Structure formats: C-alpha cells, structure tokens
Amino acid sequence: MASARDPVSPPVALAIAGSDAGGGAGIQADLKAMTAHGVFGTSVATATTAQNTRGVRDVHAVPPAHIASQCDAVFDDFDVGAVKTGMLATAETVETVTGLLAAVDAPVVVDPVMVAASGDRLLSPEAEAAYDGLIEAATLVTPNADEAAVLVDGPVETPADAERAGRELVAAGADAALVKGGHIGDGETVTDTLVVESEGGGDGGSDGSGSATALRFENPRVATDATHGSGCALSSAIAARLARGEPLREAVAAAVDGMGPAIRRGYDVGEGPGAVNPTAFDGGA
Template identity: 45%
Template sequence: MLTVAGSDSGGGAGIQADLKTMLALGTHGMSVITAVTAQNSLGVQGAWELPAEAVRAQYRSVVDDIGVQAVKTGMLATAELVETVAGLLAETDAPAVVDPVGVSKHGDALLAASALDSVRTKLLPLATVATPNLDEVTQLTGVRVESEAGMRRAALALLEYGPRWALIKGGHLPGEPVDLLTDGTEEHWLRAPRHDNRHTHGTGCTLASAIAAHLAHGRPVVAAVTAAKEYVTGAIAAGFPLGGGIGPVDHAWALGR
C-alpha cells in the first residue's frame, strides 16, 4: 500500500497515522511525503511543501520497483502537487482513496484555496472512493450540510466530479455519528455510537487508510468501507491523551483482540 500525504511530526495524523493503520490491518505501508509539518496536539505550527520533482521521484521509486495494490492520498497542499499526484495516479492500475484534506483537526489550512479546482477536475475523477468531511465537501461543492438530507445532496454534488464512490463523513453533525457511502445509485448509511472522548486526532487519515488497506486485500468497496468504519470507531474509543491538546486515536487497539 502507498500513502501520498504530509508528515505529522506529532505522529497522530498524516503519513504516520497512515503507516500505523496499514500495519494494523495487515498490509505493507510505503510512503510518498508531500509536505513536512511542525505539528503537535495543540495544532500546526508550520508547513513546508516538497518540490513536485521530489514527490514524483518518491512515487516512481516505490511503484516501479515494488508495485502497489492500493493508494491513499491525503495532504497535497498546492495545485502543482495535486496535479503531479493526479498524473501519477492516472498511470497506476490500483484503487485510489482520496481524502481531500483541507484543514487540520485544529482548523489549520492544509490546502491552498487555489488548489481546489485542481482537486475537483484532476484528482477526484481518479478516486475509487473520496472521503471528505462536512467542511471539505462544502469547500469542494458549495453544499452546506446541516442534516442527513444535506449529506445526500453533498454526495451527489461530489459525484459530479467523477469519483466512483463518495463517502460523506457526518461526525460533525449533532447526534449519533453517521456517514453516507453512495455511488449515486446505492446508498449505505453507516452509523456508530458517539464515544465521549476528545482524543480524535488523525481520524480522517486513519479512516481513508483503513479503506485503502481493505481494498488492497481485495474487498469490494462497500465491504472495505464498512470494515474501515468499524476499525476507526474502535480507534476513536481507545484514543488517548498525548501532550496538552487533542490526543490521537489508538491505531493499535485491535491488535490485542
């Protein structure tokens, strides 16, 4: 498996969360780092994008030699990097999970506004599954979600850009968390209990990586997303304090079962 994303120096999200998830779910993780962040439980103190040529070289290095059975994308930061990664994905015969990371858990911007159109037109058409949260789907489609009906409208608007499946994450709505997975024909509402735990750093990265891991094992999309939802729900329940702010989910929670 390959993650194409930014590095989180605090280890809760980004490349670090992706690799932990991949290991926990029985896959070999490889990485293409797109940006380096100075980040901890309190927020993002700085971010530096890598040159497109460095991203391209990392990708070709591992894919041309080792091969890949699923790709997950996360923080891509700029239009140039979005377009570079989209070009690489177009040449790769593997399912792609696109997590269109726009902001961090703490509200820090991780994608330039000028890159949104590249995400819509270059990256989303290549996605097997796109996994925006409510803020990200509003950024991409203009649809503001305040209810489950709004999630359906947002999903259909996102599918207009070409992903095979849209997974709209509704955890920010009041009540029990619910996500909507749809390809425009089928609808699957994935519900889970809300855990009284503030330590949820890395949830989105973890979910997208878990979906990709199950796709790499050969599961169809609905089964992969359902299993990934179960994994991340357990990781949230086991999230633990680290530092002075929002701690990470526990990627190793299931290893003792």
C-alpha cells in the same frame, strides 16, 4: 546453526500525504493503520509539518519533482494494491499527484485534507479547484462535512446534505464518496454516508441521483476531542482493505465500524487532546 528465514508477503498500499512530527496524523497514522490491517505500507511525503497534539506550527511543502521521484521509486519496486492521498498542500502538488496516479492500475482513496479542526481553510482557492481532476480519478473520496461543503460549494449540515454532496461528488467522476458525519450535529450517533455509482451508470441528472446508491452507517458517538488523525486512519484502513482485495462497500463498512475502538482507545499523549489509535481497529488483519 543459523535459523531459516520465514518471510511474509503482505499486500502493499501507498500513502501520499504530509508528515506529522507529532505522529498522530499524516503518513505516521497511515502506516499504523495499514499495518493494523495486515498490509505493508509505503509512503510518499508531500509536506513536512511541525505540529504536535496542540496544533500546527509550520508547514513545508515538498517540491513536486521530489514527490514524483518518491512515487517512481515505490512503483518501480512494489506491486501497489491501493493508494490513498492525504494532505497535498498546494495546487501544483495536487496536479502532480493527479498526473502520477493517472497511470496507476489500483484503487485510489482520496482524503481531501482541506479544512482544519478549527474550521480554517488549509488550501488556497487554486489548490481547492485543482482537486476536480483528482476526484474524477478517485475510486473513493472521503471528505468530512466541512470538506464536502468546499467540494460541492454548498452547506453540509445534515445526513440529507451529506447524501446530496456524495451524489454530486459521484456525478463529478468519483466512483464513490464517503461523507463522514463526525462534524454533523452533536447528538449521540454519528452517521457516515456512502454514495456509490451504480453498475451500468446512467445520466441521472446533475446530482447523479439516478445513477448512484446511498448507504448510511450509524455508530455511537464517542465523547472525546482526541480525534486527531481520525480521517487519515479511516482512509488508510479502507485503502488497506482494498489492497487486500475486499469489495469497496465491505471495505468501507468494516473500516467505519472499526473507528469506534480506534477513537475510544485513543492515545493519551502530549499536552493536547491526543490522537486516535489506528492499531485498535476491530477486524483488522
């Protein structure tokens, strides 16, 4: 006698990002993080990359029309509870994704992949400028310090700088900004700064200081250079929690706290530094 099916119906999230051939970042890390948080992950590939733990060898951007076709297929069949964007590669891709998400009634987490770990800029000036519209549509934007410096056109070298940058991003239209502190200083503590638009808004000045609230999350720095995929995993963990219906601040706090185990228990694979382990998040599903 055949056994009966016992299906589950988890929330659904969508990752719109590049594919990492080495599996440590991009949509591969996104889907691992979403699964770890009890969410069914769908994906739209914006680019394919020939890369491994030692670096990127080649990037091939997916035509915008095919990106749109992938998005249409997902939204036509799934009740998507949250979206995260990662590597978007070109100005045309950024503009395409911004237009596609305009009609989406779900939280959008924007991870602006702009600067490599080496400090090299990954996007053309045109592509960087195209992010203005996507940030305006974001529920949350999650730049590291280098990316925040590009977005606000100013240095982000201290937690105070991070708060200022977060306020500027909220003033630019994002509901909230999480400026990650891993690239700030080299002390024993990592300080991530969340700036959230206050209820009721308000003019608040050019930096949004009068209409936003800042929160800081401090966690011990893990002594490792195996952080490949950390930004992807964090933004996807937040998106997964939003898809589960968690409030933004709680989703961010839990995901940030969970990054410690994800980094400490990172994957020791390949001949390079390795990658974070999105399945090791504390407090996942």
